Amino acid sequence: MGTRLPTLATRGRRAMRGLTLIEFMIAIVLGMILVAAIATLIANQSANRAELDRAGKMLENGRYAVQTMAEDLMMAGYWGELSAAPGTATAMPDPCSTTIAGAGNLQEGTALHVQGYNAPVTLPTNLAVCVKNHKPGTDILVVRHVDPDTSAVEKTSGCTAPYSPCVDWSKLKVGQVYLQTGLNSSGTALGWALATADGSTDSTTFAKVRKDKTTGATPRKLVVHIYYIAKCSVEVSNSCTDGDNGNPIPTLKRVDLGVTSNAPAMQSPITIAEGIENMQFDFNRYTDTDKPAAADVDGSALTFANWADVKSMKIYLVARGTEKAPGFTDTKTYVMGTAGAASAPSGDEGYRRHLFIQSIRLINPSGRGT
Template identity: 35%
Template sequence: MRTYYMHPNRRQSGFTLIELMVAITIGLLLLAGLSTLFTNNNAAQMEVERANRQVENGRYAMQLMTADLRSAGYYAEFDPEKLAMPAALTDPCSTNIADVRTGIALPVQGYDNTTSITCLTDRKDNTDVIVVRHTQTCVVDAADCEPASAGGPFFQASLCNNSSELGSNLVTNYYQINATNSGFTLHQRDCGVTANSGTPSNLRRLLTHIYYIANNSVGSDGIPTLKRAEIVSNGGTLSVQIVPLVEGIENMQIEYGIATSNMASPPVSSGVADKYTANVGQGCADTACIIANWSNVVSVKLNLLSRTLTPSLTYTDNKSYTLGLKADNQPNVIAAANDKYKRHVFSALIGLPNVAGRKN
């Protein structure tokens, strides 16, 4: 058997203290670099997500309001042009069924930077309010629509030409509005000469939507939010329901396109907006003129200011924003907030085809 002996000068050795300290220092430098890179990438990703959410919220708010405004004045087969104009502007917050009936004569009704609408909780100062009235395009209890049990109020239009409905030449017999889905007596075209014969007309839900900007989304979270007050009924009792829609919408300013032709006497609507104004009552000497102008609003210029939901630590918003015109026709300039939130303006010109189509 052969025996091996280790050379006396060949010994095992590790890192020296200096080498170990150099290795640790290099490792710490690499770790610091990677941490900085990760932090920067994470911050950049958060900024992208913050900006994307802001833009998406603004676009969704515009899409939501545009769709609702384009339906303004839709009452199925009933033509609201036949209605007499109300003697005074109806309180859109009223839960009186008679006021709801009166209100349908004005598909759109607005308030310029006002605080006088009592049912709007936590409304942000110096922002506009707009009321939109119409029926749903779907028929209650149809496969693509909510059931009657979801609540009203409800609207029914007559298609029957007998002496108790369309043939009566009384506008009050052309349609019916109730808080519940009972008590409706109007009929479709297959009705007979006598009353109460034929197929009942379809029921549609009557919508009164009041859009406004609230200071908070939930509680006192400080997130400005587009909200909507709705007139609803449960068990036959009308009430106001507040629905949060889109967070981060900080301001709303609106101009109204009024269609009148002063070439005629008395003036008649042309169906095309002759002027845009934030003050529909401008130039009017009485309430009748103001109400007539509201009935002739055929388009809307909608301006929304969207804000990020959380601040950006490295950003300061020192810009001012122009949201259309004020009631005196001067630019509506929103002063710089000088805070850490990023903002973006969304604007659109929205036609009201149901209203304009009846003016030609």
């Protein structure tokens, strides 16, 4: 009897029987390898994006910090129409003072358009009044001028032509210190008045006038800014020990002269930029022949008698990331002018850093040659 050939139905059943166990296991392994590869790719892309975000934030904070100070320094020594500061220093000014007259107070302070403190480890007693949680070893800078924008105290209606806008005495802020520059009532001499607005006698306290000898000259707000690096961004009970959720972030802050309870007062520090770890300033004095000195100085040897000679300066600023970069160790050194080289503090080598250097000409005092 011959061999029985498989029927059509039998051949169909064999062709439709599907994958074997080995084929199924191979497919699973290949799928897992593919999924693992995709997951690794996504994880790497996520890590790279996070690192780019950290680096971008660090650079943005550093640039903003330098730009903020540079723009303020370009206004340093601006006193309206005056060609010289309204005060003459007889002592080193107290940056935290809110008293107008007297040695070392606001009026005399105008003689120093900039004033620096070279890397103090412990703050001077007077400066510690308004500067809180300063990071030891970093510089402090004081900038003084008047506000060029007077729109907050002016009006456009009821002004004498062509002096529009003109001062609106009701808009002066009680307790704010203003500098008014203008002519005396007879129009024979240019003068100034530095006083605190009281809301009732301001039009007589600030009696300087414009060229028509009648229209009151507009007072300008006196600006005193103190820049420094704080040990943290957000304090806890006025301390940085537990600040920033236990991971203190060095932060550039600024203290401003303002008003509290209708009286002049240095305000609470405001944050300029987080992640600013080190800041040093170098200054250059111009000689009697109006030439720059041969070398920059750190300001430690300058006195109340020669700070006014400073016409240009340099900012050296190290910005660091607010978060550590996984697998990164900072072994660089950063040249900080006369302060020498700086490197990552012990234990903080895991943060990326960038050095910013900015040269600034102090336009107002250098333009006047005074």
